[in-house]
Amino acid sequence: MATFTTACPLDCPDTCSLAVTVEDGRLTAVDAAPGNPLTAGYICHKVKHHARRVYGPERIMTPLVRTGPKGSGAFRQASWDEAIELVAARIGDALRDDGPASVLPYLYSSSAAVLASQALTPLLFARLGVPEVAHTICAATAGQAWDDTFGGMLSTDPLDVPTSRLVVVWGANPTVSNTHLLPLLTEAKRNGARLVVIDPRRTGVAHRADLHLAVRPGTDVVLAYAVARLLEERGAVDEQFCAAHASGVEEYLAAAREWPVARAADVCGVAATDIEELAELVTSVRPALLRIGWGPERNRNGGSSCRAILGLWVLSGHFGQQGSGIIASLGGGSTLCAERVPLGPVPDVAGTVNMNRVGAILCGEEPGAAPARVLFIQGANPAATAPDQRTMLRGLSREDVFTVVHEQVMTDTARHADVVLPATTHFEADDVADSYGSFVVQPVRAVIDRVGESRTNDEVAAALAVRLGLGGEEFDPDPARLLARVSTGAVEGVEVLRQPGETVQFVDTFPSFPDRRARLHVPDGELPLPRFRPLESRYPLTLISPATAKTINSMFGEFAPPPAVVSIHPDDAAPRGLVDNATVRVWNDQASIELPCSLDASMRPGVCAIPKGLWLRSLPAGLTANGFAPATISDLAGGACFNDARVDVAPSCESETAP
Numbered sequence: 001m002a003t004f005t006t007a008c009p010l011d012c013p014d015t016c017s018l019a020v021t022v023e024d025g026r027l028t029a030v031d032a033a034p035g036n037p038l039t040a041g042y043i044c045h046k047v048k049h050h051a052r053r054v055y056g057p058e059r060i061m062t063p064l065v066r067t068g069p070k071g072s073g074a075f076r077q078a079s080w081d082e083a084i085e086l087v088a089a090r091i092g093d094a095l096r097d098d099g100p101a102s103v104l105p106y107l108y109s110s111s112a113a114v115l116a117s118q119a120l121t122p123l124l125f126a127r128l129g130v131p132e133v134a135h136t137i138c139a140a141t142a143g144q145a146w147d148d149t150f151g152g153m154l155s156t157d158p159l160d161v162p163t164s165r166l167v168v169v170w171g172a173n174p175t176v177s178n179t180h181l182l183p184l185l186t187e188a189k190r191n192g193a194r195l196v197v198i199d200p201r202r203t204g205v206a207h208r209a210d211l212h213l214a215v216r217p218g219t220d221v222v223l224a225y226a227v228a229r230l231l232e233e234r235g236a237v238d239e240q241f242c243a244a245h246a247s248g249v250e251e252y253l254a255a256a257r258e259w260p261v262a263r264a265a266d267v268c269g270v271a272a273t274d275i276e277e278l279a280e281l282v283t284s285v286r287p288a289l290l291r292i293g294w295g296p297e298r299n300r301n302g303g304s305s306c307r308a309i310l311g312l313w314v315l316s317g318h319f320g321q322q323g324s325g326i327i328a329s330l331g332g333g334s335t336l337c338a339e340r341v342p343l344g345p346v347p348d349v350a351g352t353v354n355m356n357r358v359g360a361i362l363c364g365e366e367p368g369a370a371p372a373r374v375l376f377i378q379g380a381n382p383a384a385t386a387p388d389q390r391t392m393l394r395g396l397s398r399e400d401v402f403t404v405v406h407e408q409v410m411t412d413t414a415r416h417a418d419v420v421l422p423a424t425t426h427f428e429a430d431d432v433a434d435s436y437g438s439f440v441v442q443p444v445r446a447v448i449d450r451v452g453e454s455r456t457n458d459e460v461a462a463a464l465a466v467r468l469g470l471g472g473e474e475f476d477p478d479p480a481r482l483l484a485r486v487s488t489g490a491v492e493g494v495e496v497l498r499q500p501g502e503t504v505q506f507v508d509t510f511p512s513f514p515d516r517r518a519r520l521h522v523p524d525g526e527l528p529l530p531r532f533r534p535l536e537s538r539y540p541l542t543l544i545s546p547a548t549a550k551t552i553n554s555m556f557g558e559f560a561p562p563p564a565v566v567s568i569h570p571d572d573a574a575p576r577g578l579v580d581n582a583t584v585r586v587w588n589d590q591a592s593i594e595l596p597c598s599l600d601a602s603m604r605p606g607v608c609a610i611p612k613g614l615w616l617r618s619l620p621a622g623l624t625a626n627g628f629a630p631a632t633i634s635d636l637a638g639g640a641c642f643n644d645a646r647v648d649v650a651p652s653c654e655s656e657t658a659p
């Protein structure tokens with residue numbers, strides 16, 4: 001028995017350092033490793049039990065070739081040689097007969113480290129000249145809002161939270177993701193800080209808050225503007241800071257003046273007195289820190305909401321000292337970022353495809369899009385995770401689209417593949433991880449024997465490259481060679497890139513624009529100013545799909561799915577005759593699902609929830625909450641609008657006939 005240190009690269013801000021116990025080449029235990037200033041001490045429950053995925057019955061052990069109808073899960077085993085030959089031949093045929101746009105590389109690998117997500121697979125498809133499928137399903141809108149406002153300015157360091165006197169957690173739920181923020185919030189409170197949480201649900205962290213605003217989903221832009229207007233009315237705009245460090249302030253304030261507090265309270269569904277209290281706290285308490293999450297982006301007003309929230313912090317000048325600033329993604333802090341991709345010069349890709357439109361493209365329903373012939377999916381489970389789920393499932397079921405899925409376990413998406421390729425987990429391959437929740441870089445190590453015939457993403461790309469005539473040293477998948485190219489030096493252990501107090505915004509890090517000013521108005525941008533688009537629907541309830549502690553997106557849904565229930569406030573349940581645990585029907589024009597209901601006073605009235613992370617098999621209808629999510633995209637960067645789902649709920653025997 002031996003214990004090794006590695007890192008958790010799953011799609012979670014924390015990027016824990018892991019102590020992995022191994023016996024006879026098999027993983028037997030996972031726990032926190034020392035040395036990581038954010039994550040030492042504990043890890044989450046799901047990764048403690050990661051062995052259930054590594055050695056689970058769903059693990060794909062060999063390449064598989066489809067033998068039954070798509071989606072049936074009927075496959076035969078194949079050798080790697082046969083599988084690679086088949087996949088390469090179909091890609092080659094599509095390129096020759098239908099052109100590069102007929103090949104769609106749906107690469108997400110968000111739960112992968114640097115090499116697995118960004119080395120040879122993207123390089124392969126760039127070399128082939130096929131379109132890039134842009135990662136719009138998550139974080140694109142919030143990321144663009146940050147880039148529009150601050151460019152490459154770094155996030156504030158979460159380790160500075162204990163020095164703050166006001167922390168506003170806006171659209172984030174560290175109770176279930178980013179869990180290592182919680183002790184820092186506790187310490188800040190112990191030091192006298194006030195905590196404000198803005199979230200449609202009374203989450204675990206909202207329970208601890210001094211002020212909770214259960215904002216109606218999609219109206220965060222209005223709330224931010226209303227607070228901005230109050231700041232102006234009270235003479236609390238930080239004129240000195242704005243004059244020195246911001247542009248577009250007058251345009252932003254002019255838009256904010258449209259939102260007097262009473263009107264905003266009505267639209268946002270919160271008390272006017274709570275908006276005023278938030279404005280008072282933002283005005284009077286320093287240093288003040290904003291932790292903005294990804295909740296505000298998941299709707300038609302997502303870009304506007306994120307931009308307005310960031311702009312509010314600029315107006316109030318909450319920068320310039322430890323304990324102030326904004327915590328967003330810390331991804332820009334890694335020295336790996338500037339150097340890791342591309343590994344060599346690549347041609348311009350043949351355009352970009354919005355990931356949220358892939359289902360429509362597969363179905364031939366996207367105006368102007370070329371017909372798809374090959375879909376190559378790696379590190380993604382769009383059957384379960386894509387919005388407008390029924391369209392995605394129709395696309396995945398098409399017999400005339402050859403679908404390849406490189407995966408660890410037999411996901412809903414893998415079941416729709418023509419060829420399934422077994423993938424390594426991050427315990428089986430060397431890599432390096434940076435983090436979007438801490439300024440830490442650390443090695444990911446192959447600590448156990450490979451399971452089955454699994455191969456890394458780079459090994460698959462290399463094999464396809466050779467078969468497609470692109471081989472050579474460039475596609476050598478040796479991790480030591482690749483790691484030497486993505487890192488300025490060997491990453492031997494936990495490397496802390498920045499110490500607490502070293503990343504004070506507008507002191508140590510500035511907006512990366514030539515004038516180093518934050519931009520509240522972007523006249524030449526996709527979204528010049530934040531704006532509110534109304535939310536009317538003939539369906540009365542907003543359906544959200546919040547993350548839970550059970551899964552990372554849909555990962556682990558095969559053995560530990562969250563409860564497949566719809567949570568609804570008692571005030572919405574009573575007039576509908578809904579009782580706790582009764583089977584209900586949730587429906588809109590797109591989908592209909594029967595499932596148990598949970599009367600939950602932590603929901604805000606008018607909002608119900610089905611958890612994120614469920615698999616198709618979790619519900620008898622073979623759909624998840626994403627079956628209700630519209631095909632529309634957000635107002636910035638083409639983001640998914642999961643929280644624009646509008647539904648009604650009724651006892652199962654009384655509801656309308658739905659599609």
Ligand code: SF4
Nearest residue numbers: 008012015016044047
């Ligand atoms: S999923 Fe997040 S909290 Fe859990 S071990 Fe990985 S990094 Fe840590």
